Amino acid sequence: MSERAREMVKGKGQKASKKRCVEMRNPEDDAERETAADAGSCRTCRLTACVAVVVATTVLVIGLSLCLLLYAAPEADHTSKTPEMQLTERLQRCQKEHRDLSLMLQTVTQDSRCRVCPDGWLWWRSRCYFFSVGLQENRQWNESAEFCRKHNSSLVVIKDSGEMEFIQGVMRTFPRVPFLWVGLTDAEQEGQWLWWDGTDIQHYMPLTVEWDADHRDCADLRGGGSLFAASCEAYGPWACQRDS
Incomplete structure (x- = not known):
């Protein structure tokens, strides 16, 4: 075989080898x-x-x-x-x-x-809110708080009238929602209602809890911005909040 022929065969072999290398790429x-x-x-x-x-x-x-x-x-x-x-x-x-x-x-x-907030959460004023209505089965207050904790959030702490109106507006979109669990309890000391962040109920805005009694240590939010004391063992929907 001539020298030129050998070079042509060698060149074809190199091209075939490169082609196989490309084809074998993972x-x-x-x-x-x-x-x-x-x-x-x-x-x-x-x-x-x-x-x-x-x-x-x-x-x-x-x-x-x-x-x-x-x-x-x-x-x-x-x-x-x-x-x-x-x-x-x-x-x-x-x-x-x-x-x-x-x-x-x-x-x-x-x-x-x-999305600024996770799927199923609502964004409002730099925060993300989760309303369990239609998405989760009703839970007791402690179970609701645990759900929020697992999702890097807490039960809602209402800090001003604007936030109260926002939550009330969302509640009005749900049919037959009697109340929402919020982050307010007097479980540590009877009659001393504290928000989830440890502040007194009057710290952010003037609010009171109706129907307070020894066996009602958790608060729920109802229409008109009213807060009511209820048994923590009762089942109901809830609202979580977290920073966006």
Whole structure:
């Protein structure tokens, strides 16, 4: 065989060897690289969502503050519009801005890869809330508290009227929900109602617990923002909360 022929055969052998090497490449390596890429994409998506939520929330607060200032102290207007008409128009613009920003916040959290809260939880004002109605069987107060703990959260601690209204609004969407277990108990000392974080019931806002008795050591939330003492052994739905 001539020298040129041997070189051609050798070249074909090297190409065939390279082809076999490519064919024998482990497909799991590609899968691992794709998984790593997806994970990186998800982390980027979550970071983007968090930044968007923070920015949108900041814009919302600033926008509403400016609107309120304009509403409270309108500038002099030399047009034919009356002061009442000017105030009405400004209020309508504020309301539209509020709706637009709220829609933007909702849209940011639609993608399952970019949810600020876990699946089945609701986002509100930098917190995630879980309402067991329709998702879990009713439980006793201690069992409800344990469920929240396992999900890195606690039974709801209501800190202001805005949070109370939010929870009440969610409750109104559920048919036939008599009450929700919340993180309030006087199990340690009768009559001394403490929130889950150890603060007194009056610490955040003026609240009282109705029907207090020795055998009723756990509190539930009902319509109208009312809190009632109940037996901790009773079964019912509950609400958890955690930071987003």
